[in-house]
Amino acid sequence: MMLPTSRTMASEEFVFSVIYFLLTMCLLFTPTEFRAAGLTIENILSSWLGSEDMHLIYYHIKKTSANVVIHSALPLGYYIGLGFVSQKLDLFSFSQLTLPWMIFLGAAIGTFGIGLSLFLLWKRQNWNNHPIAKSLGYHGNSWRLAASSINIEFRRIDKFQTGPAGRRTYVTDSWIIKTSPYSVKIAHQQDCHLNVVKTEEHAISHESSTGAQFVTLNVISLNENIPDFEIRLNSIDYKDLKDKVASPLVNARNIIIQQSTTERFVLAFRNQVDANPTYNLPEGSPEPGNCIGCLQIQSNVKLIKRCDDQESGDCVQCYCRPMWCCDCMCKWFASRQNQTRPETWLGGKSPCPTCRSVFCMLDVSLVNNIG
Template sequence: MTVYIFTVFYMLLSACIIYPPIEFVSAGITVKDIFSSWLGSENEFFIQYHIKRSIATLFVHSVLPFGYLLGLVLFGNIETARIFLGSDNPLWPTLAVCSLIGPIYAVYKVLCWSRNNWATHPIAESLAVYCNNNTRWISVASDINIEYRRIDKIVIDTNSVTRIVATDNWIIKISPYKLYVAHQSDTALIVNKSDTHVMSPTTRGEVQFVNIEVKPTRIGAQSFTIRLNALDFKDLQDKVSRPITVLENVTFHRTVLDRFIDTFKEEVAKNPYYETAQELEQCIGCMQTTSNVKLNRLCENVSEAVGPDACVACYCRPMWCIECIAKWFASRQNENATETWLSSKCTCPVCRAKFCLLDVCLVRTLSQ
């Protein structure tokens, strides 16, 4: 039984080492934290740091099978381990050899990469594509190092093992074993997919992701895909000098406000309509859409309207469209507490009557 418990424990531990959860990252139990003294400063020598980090990651991942076998002998039940790994069991030498293949291969690859000042390392090879006038990959690495030191770069953590870096001239995707590099001057960026995930079935919270295909036109450069939270899209868009093409069939919320407006519309659609026979005019907010919203107090009875936070009847005629009133509602909320926006209150832009989401009604015009 001890062997089975150890096996389950080691599998979970290995998964957390390969793809560390938030708890491991916070506790500093990651490859880059454990080897931080050897890796040096990422801010000073960005490329050299990640060459070392990829080597450390490869080595740690390669010794995981050997660590399991060693753990069985040290921490497993002696009798069970003897049956499972005894000299009479032909499975033992097979497992022993297989567990050593990974570390041996890792050492071999590191020795191969180290030749000619790491020129054959995957990161160096990806940089060599951008060499001009017989320069070496070191010169490209130096340019990237300089730009990474600048404070105006953006760094987006897409998950615990992948990051996106955008500097003045470069777009870089950091993965466990290599860097994907593209120079902005000859790169096309295309948003080709978006997907939405509900964080909890009992709440309105959801998260939306977009996939951006980065396609360098430089001969030999490798295309790659960036998957990031849709709310980080604008930060990336503002930093890169190239336009980001969004395919016609792809829609997503680029900001928190965009997501709130859509949710606001969905909730208002559940409220009763406000029926009127008067002619509707243009929205005084955008002057582009016919006004279609009336603030009609429905959330509580008149007798319950006590206290400074109670909603108040609004006697203004319909003057706003749903999108403008949603933007006004959002502008009056605490931007650091977006999760409370829908349950909060606001005041009418004209008469300052206090209202909540339940008081916002779409207008239905009665035929005369």
């Protein structure tokens, strides 16, 4: 009868660990469902934190401090919880602890000690020591004056905001503010400029129906006490940001910030064509001329049926010589799709622009030996 009992014990500890781990993850990366149900630190501490809309800076000073304390208490919370749940481990008889548990307990107490000390240090003299207060202090004589200037501008409805809850970027008339769980970065628009650093393309995929492009900008302050920081936003919001930012916005490398679905599709199409097998121009055949779509670039794609479209059986071999460039072929393909449902484009079909043979994206090959 011993075996089943000890098995139950082991599973108690396992179940507790899994639940604690999941709760920790939910605390650190609050899922939307938790947010909707109001299960966030912000909500639970709302009366102490005050209103973000009315007192942005004080709200974030308190919120970052609370995060530091609560998150630093998580390992110790695990130890205490496990001590109550487990009857086998006997975690509260400190003299009989095994070495690994002793180390864990020491580290957990140390982490919480550091978190709590930071909190108490920051809170002294009515938050004068908090990093946000310190960084605001570099913007003028008193951090409280800077804070109230930000708070006043933040209450206006025409501020720009982007990003997920808890990690939002705000642009007010004269400030750029980036919030995150442990810190808030603030730059005064007057003494900074923005640099487009890079873009990331998320091509149309099964997960997202339209695809997206994200732009990363570096906020560089002339004030040497304010470190540079990055902000990241969906390119759809880029124009609004540009309208709101009074400081110079530099796109030195001329990074293309796209907006339309067609342009995003060109990227996905291009990726697929790059992955397809290439086509070797037969020995002795004439060089392809310029693309008959744009007349600018040499034709560089050939349609070769390579897919096995068992379901529809629509695709057929096209015998046209290369007459189009990849971009024009893509735009033609996109124009033949259902314009209201871009998520279907990747799996779509189109007739060859010259001979009308049906092809899909898998049938587009780059021509190898030209130029």
